[in-house]
Amino acid sequence: MKKPVRDRKPPVNDAAGAATAAPFVPPTASLRVLSAAAHTCRGCDLYKTATQVVFGAGPRHARVVFIGEQPGDQEDRQGEPFVGPAGALFDKALADAGIPRKTAYVTNAVKHFKWEPRGKRRIHKKPRVSEVKACRPWLDAELQAIQPRIIVCLGATAAQAVFGSQFKLMQQRGKVLPTALGAQGLATIHPSAVLRATDAESRRNAYEMLVADLKIVAGLL
Numbered sequence: 001m002k003k004p005v006r007d008r009k010p011p012v013n014d015a016a017g018a019a020t021a022a023p024f025v026p027p028t029a030s031l032r033v034l035s036a037a038a039h040t041c042r043g044c045d046l047y048k049t050a051t052q053v054v055f056g057a058g059p060r061h062a063r064v065v066f067i068g069e070q071p072g073d074q075e076d077r078q079g080e081p082f083v084g085p086a087g088a089l090f091d092k093a094l095a096d097a098g099i100p101r102k103t104a105y106v107t108n109a110v111k112h113f114k115w116e117p118r119g120k121r122r123i124h125k126k127p128r129v130s131e132v133k134a135c136r137p138w139l140d141a142e143l144q145a146i147q148p149r150i151i152v153c154l155g156a157t158a159a160q161a162v163f164g165s166q167f168k169l170m171q172q173r174g175k176v177l178p179t180a181l182g183a184q185g186l187a188t189i190h191p192s193a194v195l196r197a198t199d200a201e202s203r204r205n206a207y208e209m210l211v212a213d214l215k216i217v218a219g220l221l
């Protein structure tokens, strides 16, 4: 496992004083070049406590892009998106919906793991709106490079990043909506919401909700 970045350079701010990744994003449609450049990003403070950047992964010409919130503990350690417990559940839900994972590009609204210590564990901490905005240039670059037919937001953070801060996930999930990029968009719950369900019935209901929404996506592909 790579060691966390230890330098303490201040994050970069835009003309309005807001943190932004923009100066680190090269003008290219190459996902390989973008991914390599993301390792140098100091667009906000999150790189300081994460192990490494976790860029998106998947085919350059994917028809569908899935956007989560941020890498989790396992993703941070491995440097790959959606490889932890939520990733395993996501794989199963995709399979049940009839979407081959290898045909999809998966990424996150925020590319570094935000966490807080609890004993020896690192517990997920929700990124601030300012951190989602700071990281947005990377997501925009990925979407511009791929030009997907459908953008699927997993969870409220991704949905509000794509559809705006007024988006209400549980009221508007499963609806096909336009996006600024011209692609169709749809939001559903994040796979981790299924894992967080407190009893077997809630977990089953949440999983069925996720798969039902993914089947709508499968029908659009």
Ligand code: SF4
Pocket (backbone or CB within 6 Å): 020, 021, 038, 041, 042, 043, 044, 045, 046, 047, 053, 110, 111, 112, 134, 135, 136, 138
């Ligand atoms: S979270 Fe995004 S903007 Fe912040 S340092 Fe990481 S890649 Fe850059």
